[in-house]
Amino acid sequence: MSESTIERISAQEMAERCARTMWDDDYASRGLGMELEEVHPGYARLSMTVREDMVNGHDNCHGGFIFTLADSAFAFSCNYNNFVTVAQGAGIDYLAPAKRGDRLTAIAEERSRGGRTGVYDIRVENQDGRVVALFRGKSYQTRAQMIPGLEVE
Template sequence: MSTHVPPVEVPADPQELAQAVGSVMYAGDAATQGLDMKIEEMAPGYARLTMRVRADMLNGHKTCHGGFIFALADSAFAFSCNSRNVSTVASGCTIDYLAPGFEGDMLTAVAQERSLAGRTGVYDVTVTNQDGRNVALFRGRSYRIKGQIVGVPADA
């Protein structure tokens, strides 16, 4: 009896591929799931994620700890830069905090590809609250490595 698992079919349509990549990545992303982040939209070079600020995310000022805001922006960046089904990692990033997040706020991170050339990319992420107020601006630099997210055997 063979234990070989055939590769999953890779969607030809770029939009369908981005959505498939998002689903596969999310299923294996314990950090994103553990912070109750949700993928609201995926497209080639684009991702929109949301996260509600919980009581256990507050710092000593009773505002959302910057690390959680960073995690949301970083996850949106990760989904965006992997959306074309080429395994991609961060090579660096920066964040500017513009306004506090508070318990109960619904934060939205929108990641957009600004440049993709060869193995490197640049992505901007804007984090806003439910009122549309800018909470943070994040810029990520990506590096493409070997492999893909969709279309590899389960035992690879």
């Protein structure tokens, strides 16, 4: 691609365009009723209401759904610079139960990014601000671009 066909945009606009591109094809997050509320370079906030079909035999939100919410926030927080970035590992600690009808919010923040790897912390809390889970994700940036012809100015 020639220099003249490259569009240069701000880091914030890049994060927003990458998020829109991912969101359009993210059937899993949308299918679970997640909402992408905010995105900045290295930061994302997603929310989801715990539905009846997300509750386990203890009448709590199944941990897999909480993990998925945190993982989605992780994905949007680390895919901000137009290079496809994937998880290379993640772990979660469950601190409190979430109940049917709870509105969960996952706040993802970049802690470290160097070379092609990064570390992200995600806090999942309910509508009362009670922390339900803490998630840590480790990312790996590939060489593939999400939106060809774009770069940060």
